[in-house]
Amino acid sequence: xxxxxxxxxxxxxxxxxxxxxxxxxxxxxxxxxxxxxxxxxxxxxxxxxxxxxxxxxxxxxxxxxxxxxxxxxxxxxxxxxxxxxxxxxxxxxxxxxxxxxxxxxxxxxxx
Amino acid sequence: xxxxxxxxxxxxxxxxxxxxxxxxxxxxxxxxxxxxxxxxxxxxxxxxxxxxxxxxxxxxxxxxxxxxxxxxxxxxxxxxxxxxxxxxxxxxxxxxxxxxxxxxxxxxxxxxxxxx
Numbered sequence: 001x002x003x004x005x006x007x008x009x010x011x012x013x014x015x016x017x018x019x020x021x022x023x024x025x026x027x028x029x030x031x032x033x034x035x036x037x038x039x040x041x042x043x044x045x046x047x048x049x050x051x052x053x054x055x056x057x058x059x060x061x062x063x064x065x066x067x068x069x070x071x072x073x074x075x076x077x078x079x080x081x082x083x084x085x086x087x088x089x090x091x092x093x094x095x096x097x098x099x100x101x102x103x104x105x106x107x108x109x110x111x
Numbered sequence: 112x113x114x115x116x117x118x119x120x121x122x123x124x125x126x127x128x129x130x131x132x133x134x135x136x137x138x139x140x141x142x143x144x145x146x147x148x149x150x151x152x153x154x155x156x157x158x159x160x161x162x163x164x165x166x167x168x169x170x171x172x173x174x175x176x177x178x179x180x181x182x183x184x185x186x187x188x189x190x191x192x193x194x195x196x197x198x199x200x201x202x203x204x205x206x207x208x209x210x211x212x213x214x215x216x217x218x219x220x221x222x223x224x225x226x227x
Contacts, residue, residue, distance in 0.1 A: 032214065043115070043202060043218035044154075089154065093214050097142060097206075098167060101154040 002027045004092050006102035013080055014110050021075040021105045023090035028068045031095035035064050035075050038087045038104070047088075048075070080109045115219035117203050123225045129191040132222045134203030135184055144204040144216060145178055145188050154202070160186065193226045200224070 003026045013019050023033070032051050036044040048057045048064040050073065056065040063076040073090055087106045091099040116135040124130055136143050144159040158168040163180045171178070175194070180186040190197055200223050204216040 034215075036218075041220075043220045044204075046215055046217070049215060096167065097161075097214060098144070098156045098159060098170075099214075099216065100156075103153040 002030075002092050002094055002100040004090060004100050004102040006088075006090060006105050008105060009103065010106040010108075012108040012110060015080060015082060017080050017109075018076070018078050019080055019107070021077070021088050021090075021107070023073040023075070023102055025071045025073075025092045025100075027092070027094065028071055029094065030068065031093045033064075033066050033073045034091045034093065034099065035062075035073075036089045036091065038089060040086075044089065077107075080107075082109050082111045085109050115203055115205055115217055117201075117219035117222050119222060120220065121223045121225075123227065124193055125227050126194055127192045128226075129189065130193045130197075130224060130226075132188040132201050132203075132224070134186045134188070134219060136186070136203070136205030137207075137217055138184065140205035140207045140217075141183070142206045142208070142216075143180060143186050144206075145186070146202040146204065147199045148202060148221070149199045157188070157201075190224075193224075195226045198224055198226050 005024045007022045034049045035047045038044050050057045050066040061078040066073045087104045089104040091101045118133045145157040148154045157170045158178045160180045178188045200221045202221045204218045206216045
């Protein structure tokens with residue numbers, strides 16, 4: 001059974017800092033790895049999706065990497081802003097259409 | 112498109128009552144997912160449908176939970192009878208086959224259920 005872990009559970013950084021969020025998964029037979037953002041009281045918004053054949057994906061200040069062999073993915077946020085404050089979740093897609101989610105990293109960017 | 116629409120946004124009920132949560136997926140999407148989010152267990156898949164047919168309901172916690180999708184634009188998740196441990200945020204998500212190679216799921220805003 002796939003298990004997804006995210007470290008740290010919470011992170012507080014000053015505005016402008018670059019930061020890395022970590023995600024690990026136990027079963028390397030994934031179809032893709034996805035990163036989502038969740039704002040308080042809201043649903044999830046897809047940020048980046050990395051196919052199993054890819055090593056990384058970039059969108060603006062966000063860069064996600066994937067290392068299947070080690071069961072790890074990272075989300076890099078450059079020049080963080082207060083508007084980046086949210087909970088970030090990673091999810092592994094094992095090809096069954098269903099996603100297995102990590103518990104999330106709650107990010108607070110201080111102005 | 113308005114996105115995935117869930118109703119109600121908040122539901123407060125008493126133990127033993129029947130609760131029905133509703134979801135309207137994005138038009139044209141043929142996959143629909145129901146998830147539950149709690150502090151203790153995080154976000155868990157309950158059930159998903161493809162072309163209105165339930166494909167995997169292994170995440171449904173017990174017989175008190177049931178889900179239906181009578182047509183491509185509507186799904187319900189019903190809890191009968193409800194218990195305090197059912198208190199959670201329930202999310203509906205949808206995706207389309209043309210993007211299935213990526214399985215990008217679009218989430219609704221969720222229904223926050225409180226069972227007293």
